[in-house]
Amino acid sequence: MSKAVRLSDIAKKLNVSTVTVSKALAGQKGVSDELRQRIIRLADELGYKKTVRTEEKQSYTIGVTAAERYFSEGQSLYWKLYQEISRRAMAAGCFAILEVITYEMEKEGILPKIAAEKKADGMILMGAFKASYAACLDKMLRMPFLTLDTPGISDTCDSVVSNNVMGGFKMTNYLFEMGHRRIGFVGTRLATSSIDDRYLGYLRSLMVHGAECRRDWLVDDRHRDSGQIDSEEKFRLPEEMPTAFFCNCDITALTLIRKLEAKGYRVPEDVSVVGFDNYVPEQFDDIGITTYEIQAKEMARRAVHILTHKLRNENYSTGMFMLPGRFIERDSVKRIGEPVPFI
Secondary structure, three states, X not given: OOOOOOHHHHHHHHOOOHHHHHHHHHOOOOOOHHHHHHHHHHHHHHOOOOOOOOOOOOOOEEXXXXXXXXXXXXXXXXXXXXXXXXXXXXXXXXXXXXEEEOHHHHHHOOXXXXXXXXXXXXXXXXXOOOHHHHHHHHHHOOOOEXXXXXXXXXXXXXXXXXXXXXXXXXXXXXXXXXXXXXXXXEOOOOOOHHHHHHHXXXXXXXXXXXXXXXXXXXXXXXXXXXXXXXXXXXXOOOOOOOOEEEEOOHHHHHHXXXXXXXXXXXXXXXXXXXXXXXXXXXXXXOOOOEEEEOOHHHHHHHHHHHHHHHHHOOOOOOOEEEEOOEEEOOOOOOOOOOOXXXX
């Protein structure tokens, strides 16, 4: 029996996205007439047939996975996301189950049990996985899925993300507005796509303000392989200190503040600190960190909405759905001069 032709097969042959193919075959706008005809001709040649569900299923089991490192002590933003997903799923008449992916599973390329044992109808993959494991999931998952809080595994994968580049740009701009010219970045680059995107926003802000990016002001916060934040081996402060740091997340910002205090620095009197996510564990709620809030509730709602539509229609696709965040000013930054203008 020949393998059914998928939208991704057509997209790959024409070097376009699955979303483009889906729009062309559905007669939607956003595709040129010439490309639409090419897609239709190739679909006919390959024998593509749109699947029509004989039984419209209204209730689904949604599998949710994330790497173990995101659930370690003090890093439970993803608990909040999962709770929102579960709540949204129940409101839609569905059920969500969580499976935490261990470091060994990532390393060995072991599929989540809820996928391997077909305990879920579709999957939401929260956060970044190791590149090799992400590629494994993209190749071996045999059900509709999307990624949450990280870009799609491939260019044909749907995803729901926060605008990390713009968030990093805004947070660094704010430090310049408060008179800071010597600004460092805290986050291990190449550890996750979110950190990298926030770092790119930081770099963009430095460029438009004509500021130098100094290597000694780029501070690692975690192990690149495991993704585990490490306050002992990482967070090595430079000999010549900047006046402010932009941290890739609030947990990192909190850890940096503790490190600075242990070295005799006061925040914000001596060093200013900003974070990202607007997530602070209860035991640290006495520290008011200026941050960039991600829309966790809306991200969860969108993820459930997109996945349930994908389950009802295999051709449904949104590509990357990006949500803006919200700037929140608290007490971790001190004004030290006039705003630094754009060049």
